[in-house]
Amino acid sequence: EPEVTQTPSHQVTQMGQEVILRCVPISNHLYFYWYRQILGQKVEFLVSFYNNEISEKSEIFDDQFSVERPDGSNFTLKIRSTKLEDSAMYFCASRASEAGNTIYFGEGSWLTVV
Amino acid sequence: ELKVEQNPLFLSMQEGKNYTIYCNYSTTSDRLYWYRQDPGKSLESLFVLLSNGAVKQEGRLMASLDTKARLSTLHITAAVHDLSATYFCAVDPPFRGGSEKLVFGKGTKLTVNP
Numbered sequence: 516e517p518e519v520t521q522t523p524s525h526q527v528t529q530m531g532q533e534v535i536l537r538c539v540p541i542s543n544h545l546y547f548y549w550y551r552q553i554l555g556q557k558v559e560f561l562v563s564f565y566n567n568e569i570s571e572k573s574e575i576f577d578d579q580f581s582v583e584r585p586d587g588s589n590f591t592l593k594i595r596s597t598k599l600e601d602s603a604m605y606f607c608a609s610r611a612s613e614a615g616n617t618i619y620f621g622e623g624s625w626l627t628v629v
Numbered sequence: 630e631l632k633v634e635q636n637p638l639f640l641s642m643q644e645g646k647n648y649t650i651y652c653n654y655s656t657t658s659d660r661l662y663w664y665r666q667d668p669g670k671s672l673e674s675l676f677v678l679l680s681n682g683a684v685k686q687e688g689r690l691m692a693s694l695d696t697k698a699r700l701s702t703l704h705i706t707a708a709v710h711d712l713s714a715t716y717f718c719a720v721d722p723p724f725r726g727g728s729e730k731l732v733f734g735k736g737t738k739l740t741v742n743p
Contacts, residue, residue: 548730558672558717558733571730606671618662618731620672 517541519621521607527627528597536592536624538607547590548608548618549582551575558606564590597628631656631722635734643742645707650737652701652718660721661701662731663692665714672717675703708741715739 520539528534540547549561562572562582569582579595590609594601607621632655642648652661660679664672676685678694678701685692689712691704701718715738719731 550731557735558719558731560730560732563730573730617674617677619674620664622671625669 517619519607519609519619521605521621521624523624524622525625525627527629530599530628531596534594534597534626536594536605536607536626538590538592538621539588540590540607540609541611541619542588543611544609544619545612546570546610547584548610549592550606550608550620551603552606552623553603561592561605594626597626599628602626602628631658631720631732633718633720633732633734635718635737637737638735639738639740641740641742642705642708644709647707648705650703650705650716650718650739652703652720652734654699654701654720654732657696657699657723658720659694659696661694662719663701663703664717664719666717666736667714675716705739708739710741710743713739713741 519541522537547564550558551561552558560573562576563570564582567584581593583591604623604625606623608618610616610618634653636651640648662677663675665675666672676692678692681696683694689706694701703716715736717733717736719733721731
C-alpha cells in the first residue's frame with residue numbers, strides 16, 4: 516500500500532537552530548499537510564498546501580515556520596529558530612483530489628529541542 | 630470555530646466486553662474520520678464517514694455518524710488486547726475548496742485488560 520514517508524524519524528536540536536523536516540507524500544496526491552502533536556496532547560493542524568502554495572495555516576504556523584515543495588516529490592517543513600516549545604511529533608499527511616478521501620499520515624518526525 | 634469533544638478520554642475495559650466511544654462536534658460537517666494511534670506511532674486511518682447515517686464496520690469496530698446530532702460513535706465489540714491504543718476522531722470544517730483541515734478530538738486512550 517502506498518505510504519507517506521518522513522525523515523528524520525527523530526532529531527535533537529539546540530534551541531535557536533534551524534530544522535528541516537522532510538516528507539514524501541503519496542505520489543498521486545495533490546493536497547499536503549503538516550500537523551504536530553505535543554507529547555500526550557491532541558493532534559494540531561499547522562498548514563495545508565495545494566497547487567504549490569499554502570491554502571490554509573493555523574495561528575501556530577507563525578513566521579518561524581515555512582513549507583516548500585522544492586522538486587515535485589518532497590514536501591518540507593522548516594523551523595527557522597527552534598524554541599523549547601517546538602518539541603513535538605510532526606506529522607506529514609497527504610490526500611488525493613476528491614473531498615472526503617482519506618488523509619494518510621506519515622510515521623512522524625519526533626523533534627526534541629534542548 | 631469548530632470544536633471536537635471525545636469521551637471518555639480514558640477507558641479501561643476487560644477482554645470480551647463491549648463499549649462505545651463518543652465524538653461530538655460543534656458545527657455542521659458531514660465528514661468525520663476515526664484514527665488509531667499506538668504509542669509513539671503514526672495515525673492509522675480506521676473509518677471515513679461521509680454522510681448522515683453512515684455506518685462502517687471493520688472487525689470488532691463499528692463507527693456511525695449522525696450529522697443532525699453532530700455525533701459519531703465508535704463501538705467496540707468483544708474487546709481484545711490488540712485493540713489497546715488511542716483512538717482519535719477528526720472532523721472537517723465545512724468544505725471551502727480543498728484544504729480539508731482536520732480538527733482532532735483529544736483522543737480516547739483504550740486499555741483492554743485480560
